Amino acid sequence: xxxxxxxxxxxxxxxxxxxxxxxxxxxxxxxxxxxxxxxxxxxxxxxxxxxxxxxxxxxxxxxxxxxxxxxxxxxxxxxxxxxxxxxxxxxxxxxxxxxxxxxxxxxxxxxxxxxxxxxxxxxxxxxxxxx
Amino acid sequence: xxxxxxxxxxxxxxxxxxxxxxxxxxxxxxxxxxxxxxxxxxxxxxxxxxxxxxxxxxxxxxxxxxxxxxxxxxxxxxxxxxxxxxxxxxxxxxxxxxx
Numbered sequence: 599x600x601x602x603x604x605x606x607x608x609x610x611x612x613x614x615x616x617x618x619x620x621x622x623x624x625x626x627x628x629x630x631x632x633x634x635x636x637x638x639x640x641x642x643x644x645x646x647x648x649x650x651x652x653x654x655x656x657x658x659x660x661x662x663x664x665x666x667x668x669x670x671x672x673x674x675x676x677x678x679x680x681x682x683x684x685x686x687x688x689x690x691x692x693x694x695x696x697x698x699x700x701x702x703x704x705x706x707x708x709x710x711x712x713x714x715x716x717x718x719x720x721x722x723x724x725x726x727x728x729x
Numbered sequence: 730x731x732x733x734x735x736x737x738x739x740x741x742x743x744x745x746x747x748x749x750x751x752x753x754x755x756x757x758x759x760x761x762x763x764x765x766x767x768x769x770x771x772x773x774x775x776x777x778x779x780x781x782x783x784x785x786x787x788x789x790x791x792x793x794x795x796x797x798x799x800x801x802x803x804x805x806x807x808x809x810x811x812x813x814x815x816x817x818x819x820x821x822x823x824x825x826x827x828x
Contacts (some may be wrong), residue, residue, distance in 0.1 A: 602824065615739045621738070621740070622737050622762045622765065622796065623795075623796065624762070624792075624796065625735065625736070625761045625762030627760070629741070632736065652739060652740070653737050653739050653762070653765070656737075656765065656796060656798075659797040659798060660796035660797055661800070662794075662795060662796060662797040663794045663797070664735050664794070664795040665794075666790070666791030666792075666794050666810075667791045667792060667794075667795045668793065669795065669817055671795075673797075674798070696739070696770050696772045697739070697765070697772075698760065698768060698769060698770020699769075699770075699773075699821065709772065
């Protein structure tokens with residue numbers, strides 16, 4: 599007779615969460631909302647990845663000085679993510695190239711992926727939230 | 730005519746439609762996410778340079794500063810502040826704020 603387990607002995611399964619960021623910061627609220635959801639999700643100890651593609655790559659550009667537009671600069675929060683064990687940040691190579699950006703323009707270390715690699719990573723996820 | 734574009738050129742076709750419609754002697758003011766069209770090295774650079782032959786292109790500096798891209802300003806684009814924005818609307822009889 600085989601022993602059957604109804605739940606893993608160590609607790610519920612950790613899920614892979616991916617946050618897809620495709621909007622530039624400040625012009626719309628999506629970039630900030632996404633970051634706030636990530637920070638909340640981080641408290642649940644899941645396997646979190648952030649991907650930045652299309653205009654989302656602009657969210658990580660360094661040197662954001664927002665005083666003139668009267669909005670709080672939230673870009674330092676991307677640097678604080680590793681303190682929440684959110685360390686997997688990926689950018690789409692084609693989106694960077696299309697916008698004339700390189701890794702040197704960004705305020706955090708990222709892994710640059712091509713579309714095939716990013717697509718494969720997406721396909722592995724349990725939950726995808728798109729902003 | 731002063732054409733005001735506030736959307737990223739990569740997010741919508743707004744700027745492209747504006748460029749097709751804007752007549753020689755008119756001006757385009759890029760604000761909010763629209764300022765990304767004023768950055769050098771993007772896939773749009775040639776299109777913007779072409780437009781600059783007959784249209785004056787401006788970008789709102791506080792919006793470029795906020796996004797950290799002021800150092801990448803495309804040559805030939807004039808930066809304005811909010812006061813300059815107001816001056817432009819007075820200079821051109823009519824404005825079209827594209828959505």
